[in-house]
Amino acid sequence: MSTTAIDYNGLIPNNVELGADPRVKRALESWHPGYINWWNDMGPEGFQKSLVYLRTAVSVDAKGWAKFDYIRMPEYRWGVLLAPPVEDRKIPFGTHRGEPAWQEVPGEYRAMLRRLIVIQGDTEPASVEQQRHLGKTAPSLYDLRNLFQVNVEEGRHLWAMVYLLQKYFGTDGREEAEALLQRRSGDPDTPRMLGAFNEKTPDWLSFFMFTFFTDRDGKMQLESLAQSGFDPLSRTCRFMLTEEAHHMFVGETGVTRVIQRTCEAMKEAGIGDPYDKEAVRKLGVIDLPTIQKKANLHFSLTLDLFGSEISTNAANAFHAGLKGRFREDKLHDDHQLESSTYPVLRLIDGKIKNEDAPALSALNMRLRDDYVGDCNNGMNRWNKVTEKYGIPFQMKLPHVAFRRHIGEFSNIKADVAGIVLSDAAWQKRKDEFLPSDDDRAFIESLMRPQATPGKFAPWIAPPKVGIDNKPGEFEYVKII
Ligand code: BYC
Numbered sequence: 001m002s003t004t005a006i007d008y009n010g011l012i013p014n015n016v017e018l019g020a021d022p023r024v025k026r027a028l029e030s031w032h033p034g035y036i037n038w039w040n041d042m043g044p045e046g047f048q049k050s051l052v053y054l055r056t057a058v059s060v061d062a063k064g065w066a067k068f069d070y071i072r073m074p075e076y077r078w079g080v081l082l083a084p085p086v087e088d089r090k091i092p093f094g095t096h097r098g099e100p101a102w103q104e105v106p107g108e109y110r111a112m113l114r115r116l117i118v119i120q121g122d123t124e125p126a127s128v129e130q131q132r133h134l135g136k137t138a139p140s141l142y143d144l145r146n147l148f149q150v151n152v153e154e155g156r157h158l159w160a161m162v163y164l165l166q167k168y169f170g171t172d173g174r175e176e177a178e179a180l181l182q183r184r185s186g187d188p189d190t191p192r193m194l195g196a197f198n199e200k201t202p203d204w205l206s207f208f209m210f211t212f213f214t215d216r217d218g219k220m221q222l223e224s225l226a227q228s229g230f231d232p233l234s235r236t237c238r239f240m241l242t243e244e245a246h247h248m249f250v251g252e253t254g255v256t257r258v259i260q261r262t263c264e265a266m267k268e269a270g271i272g273d274p275y276d277k278e279a280v281r282k283l284g285v286i287d288l289p290t291i292q293k294k295a296n297l298h299f300s301l302t303l304d305l306f307g308s309e310i311s312t313n314a315a316n317a318f319h320a321g322l323k324g325r326f327r328e329d330k331l332h333d334d335h336q337l338e339s340s341t342y343p344v345l346r347l348i349d350g351k352i353k354n355e356d357a358p359a360l361s362a363l364n365m366r367l368r369d370d371y372v373g374d375c376n377n378g379m380n381r382w383n384k385v386t387e388k389y390g391i392p393f394q395m396k397l398p399h400v401a402f403r404r405h406i407g408e409f410s411n412i413k414a415d416v417a418g419i420v421l422s423d424a425a426w427q428k429r430k431d432e433f434l435p436s437d438d439d440r441a442f443i444e445s446l447m448r449p450q451a452t453p454g455k456f457a458p459w460i461a462p463p464k465v466g467i468d469n470k471p472g473e474f475e476y477v478k479i480i
Pocket of ligand 1: 305307
């Protein structure tokens with residue numbers, strides 16, 4: 001079988017020759033019912049019987065890898081798909097740089113590798129759990145379908161990590177695979193592993209912000225793991241990145257459409273002041289300062305996912321050749337970083353300052369910097385919309401010290417400009433920066449479902465083009 005073709009004959013579609021690997025095939029087949037139970041219990045609520053126009057991977061070839069069709073979500077063909085191998089691939093960084101990439105787990109790094117895979121795996125079902133109630137308030141069938149596409153693919157990403165655990169980590173891999181189905185987002189006793197994945201995604205603006213900001217962390221982390229010297233992880237992540245692009249598209253265009261609708265409504269009503277919240281809200285659209293507050297919230301939550309600025313874990317994973325930098329293969333240096341430094345934003349004597357730190361210890365900071373750059377590019381595209389309508393409002397990323405729970409700034413309170421505030425000042429001003437109860441209640445009041453094909457809730461503009469080039473009236477979800 002070619003390495004790009006997918007075998008659809010068994011229970012688990014795959015391009016890893018599961019048929020020739022009875023032990024792993026059995027392990028995955030016995031994990032399957034638990035997964036389906038989890039999907040039925042924790043996946044999209046109320047739409048499990050509906051027919052959804054979804055894409056499914058039919059190849060891992062970069063061109064034409066997916067086909068679209070109506071499918072009931074519990075019948076989605078979740079599979080194990082790895083990008084084609086790179087012939088003669090070498091470990092691209094760290095102390096083993098230049099040695100042949102590992103096809104088996106390097107014994108000395110087993111625990112570290114397992115931890116990275118488990119953390120990655122844990123985020124995938126977590127996001128499905130966070131988004132499970134959103135179907136009920138979808139602003140259109142187009143958006144409903146996109147939500148479900150994201151959800152089923154996060155489910156597949158869980159499969160991707162579970163395959164690695166089952167195939168390469170024996171009994172403890174099986175236990176970890178089981179535990180991935182037991183933890184629950186937001187559960188006080190068995191929470192998901194990383195902070196942001198225990199937060200709520202209460203409304204569609206949050207969903208778009210999540211897919212813009214948090215899925216973008218997914219992209220950065222997957223790009224770093226795609227560099228891994230452990231070749232099966234690298235190949236797995238490379239294919240996941242193909243799917244991830246759509247998730248960020250959903251976020252970026254989702255927020256763009258919200259901003260566009262607000263600007264249109266303001267123009268039609270002759271409102272030029274974006275801060276005239278009351279007047280704008282009367283139009284049934286979300287005022288721009290409230291959209292900015294949602295961005296502040298999701299950006300700050302997501303920054304915590306990069307871990308501490310200075311991290312021995314990150315240094316060890318790089319040194320070992322397990323987790324590289326963003327697009328390591330495009331960087332020009334010694335790829336070992338034993339003697340280089342990197343500027344890190346730190347809290348020194350109560351002031352936020354740059355300080356050079358050993359580059360190995362500063363890898364989380366470096367990845368976060370790359371991430372912030374990527375977010376800025378997306379945000380600049382949002383700002384083109386307000387510019388086009390001549391509305392004097394530009395979205396801006398808050399300072400990286402704003403509202404942090406992990407790392408250098410977790411013990412201070414800073415405003416969106418990075419000015420350190422007293423606790424009292426923060427309490428007094430926090431509603432300036434973050435959605436207040438009133439903002440949340442207003443957004444919630446707009447969340448009314450629109451399930452007529454081709455129609456959209458009044459607070460969001462239609463997309464420029466349909467999915468799979470379908471026309472505007474296309475019935476993306478047949479609700480049953
Ligand atoms: N919450 O040295 P430190 C995605 C823990 S998103 C709670 O500072 P490290 C997706 C840390 O575990 C991408 N705990 O950080 C998006 C450690 O605990 P232990 C997911 C946290 O390890 C949308 C301790 O603090 N993938 O795919 O260098 C939808 C000290 O850690 C947090 C990955 O993250 C936190 N935020 O970096 C669906 C890639 N941050 O071990 C999917 C794999 C840190 O001492 N993970 N801690 O008990 C990693 O590379 C690293 O684990 C992290 C943390 C970047 C997350």
